[in-house]
Amino acid sequence: MTLMLKRKIDSYIRNYYNTTRNALLITGARQTGKTFSIREFGKSFKSFVEINFVDMPEAVEVFRGAKSSADVLLRLSAIARVPLVKGDTLIFFDEVQKCPEIVTVIKFLVEEGSFRYILSGSLLGVELKDLRSEPVGYMGVKDMYPLDFEEFVMCMGVGENVVAALRNAWMNRMPVDAFVHSKMMELFRLYLVVGGMPAAVCKYIDSNNLQEVMNVQQDIIRLYKRDIAQYDPDDKLQIEEIFNLIPPELNSKNKRFILKNLNEGAKFERYQNGFLWLKNAGVALPVYNVEEPKVPLLLARSRNLFKLFQSDIGLLAAQYAEGIQLRIIMGGKDINFGSVYENAVAQELVAHGIEPYYYNNKKRGELDFVVELNGKVLPIEVKSGKDYDLHRALSNIMDCEEYQLEEAIVLNNDNLHVNGRIIYAPIYMVMFIERRSDAPVCYKVDLSGLV
Numbered sequence: 459m460t461l462m463l464k465r466k467i468d469s470y471i472r473n474y475y476n477t478t479r480n481a482l483l484i485t486g487a488r489q490t491g492k493t494f495s496i497r498e499f500g501k502s503f504k505s506f507v508e509i510n511f512v513d514m515p516e517a518v519e520v521f522r523g524a525k526s527s528a529d530v531l532l533r534l535s536a537i538a539r540v541p542l543v544k545g546d547t548l549i550f551f552d553e554v555q556k557c558p559e560i561v562t563v564i565k566f567l568v569e570e571g572s573f574r575y576i577l578s579g580s581l582l583g584v585e586l587k588d589l590r591s592e593p594v595g596y597m598g599v600k601d602m603y604p605l606d607f608e609e610f611v612m613c614m615g616v617g618e619n620v621v622a623a624l625r626n627a628w629m630n631r632m633p634v635d636a637f638v639h640s641k642m643m644e645l646f647r648l649y650l651v652v653g654g655m656p657a658a659v660c661k662y663i664d665s666n667n668l669q670e671v672m673n674v675q676q677d678i679i680r681l682y683k684r685d686i687a688q689y690d691p692d693d694k695l696q697i698e699e700i701f702n703l704i705p706p707e708l709n710s711k712n713k714r715f716i717l718k719n720l721n722e723g724a725k726f727e728r729y730q731n732g733f734l735w736l737k738n739a740g741v742a743l744p745v746y747n748v749e750e751p752k753v754p755l756l757l758a759r760s761r762n763l764f765k766l767f768q769s770d771i772g773l774l775a776a777q778y779a780e781g782i783q784l785r786i787i788m789g790g791k792d793i794n795f796g797s798v799y800e801n802a803v804a805q806e807l808v809a810h811g812i813e814p815y816y817y818n819n820k821k822r823g824e825l826d827f828v829v830e831l832n833g834k835v836l837p838i839e840v841k842s843g844k845d846y847d848l849h850r851a852l853s854n855i856m857d858c859e860e861y862q863l864e865e866a867i868v869l870n871n872d873n874l875h876v877n878g879r880i881i882y883a884p885i886y887m888v889m890f891i892e893r894r895s896d897a898p899v900c901y902k903v904d905l906s907g908l909v
Contacts, residue, residue: 804827
């Protein structure tokens with residue numbers, strides 16, 4: 459990677475290590491920039507030790523049979539290529555899926571306290587399914603995703619003052635300056651093609667050559683397919699078949715993943731492991747159907763009705779027919795923008811830590827997304843055409859007194875305006891749909907009269 463991309467996770471990592479002595483595990487799909495961000499953070503320490511369990515398989519033995527933290531540290535000092543400075547060394551364990559023992563050992567290393575620890579790896583959700591529940595109280599877990607749209611525009615050179623003005627327009631429900639709106643729409647269409655994989659973003663910044671960007675994206679897709687073959691040899695054909703079907707299924711009328719397109723007699727139970735593999739590997743984003751837009755949405759989730767999105771919008775564009783990239787940027791009318799817009803929205807919501815669902819009811823119709831935000835249900839419609847104010851299903855849901863929905867968002871191509879309880883916002887403002895950071899975190903029960 460030739461360029462330094464500014465990522466939100468960089469400040470997250472710094473703040474994390476300023477507020478706790480615990481270790482941190484960075485998870486996420488391959489090629490999302492985990493190792494790069496960790497190495498950059500490592501520059502703030504006097505000593506930075508990187509141990510990659512793929513490149514250094516002998517390092518796995520360091521943790522096998524070690525009887526104490528002192529034993530582990532003695533062995534670590536033997537394989538480290540730089541001095542271990544007490545109190546100012548960051549030790550980075552990479553590709554930890556090759557050494558599950560690290561999960562047990564990290565607790566004792568953190569307790570010992572001489573050094574700081576950070577971990578990362580590929581396919582962690584696949585290979586270490588119980589990882590999150592192991593070292594409770596000693597290791598935090600942070601998911602990392604491709605660049606979201608805000609990160610992308612900052613890397614493209616958009617000033618922080620412009621992003622702040624856009625955020626202010628969103629918060630106050632005001633239209634954006636017409637020139638700025640036009641440029642942001644242009645940038646959003648570019649994001650649909652380049653996506654958020656750091657290597658693809660760097661290649662675009664470096665060359666402005668969409669063909670070279672697509673070559674990078676195709677390499678990443680081939681890497682994902684190699685992972686499928688390597689890590690799940692029994693079901694690899696089934697998983698690759700599902701992966702290849704994501705673009706055409708999203709292009710269909712209702713965008714739902716139809717099992718019969720895999721096999722006429724396909725049953726969900728047979729293919730369930732394949733979907734789980736793609737989700738746990740961070741390669742695909744399933745968005746499940748909910749039967750009612752009520753809190754908590756998880757309780758109304760359907761197990762086998764879902765849409766399946768790509769983890770990165772640029773990779774989705776790369777899976778479509780060659781030549782689509784330039785037509786997307788130019789806003790070609792022969793392209794189904796509905797599928798790429800929805801994929802970008804799903805990706806953005808997930809990157810913000812928001813679990814997206816969709817709603818479908820034979821009587822009331824279908825909503826593209828419903829999310830649970832700050833204790834309330836928020837419907838989100840995604841419209842790529844001119845008739846964005848025609849939304850029968852959304853109107854039906856908003857008029858339903860049973861659900862008492864306070865507001866809804868229609869993401870579209872036009873400038874921001876409000877009509878009643880519906881906010882019509884430009885599609886790029888999906889970057890501002892996020893959880894409130896001012897929610898109360900402390901609560902004390904008044905026990906007066908009970909003591």
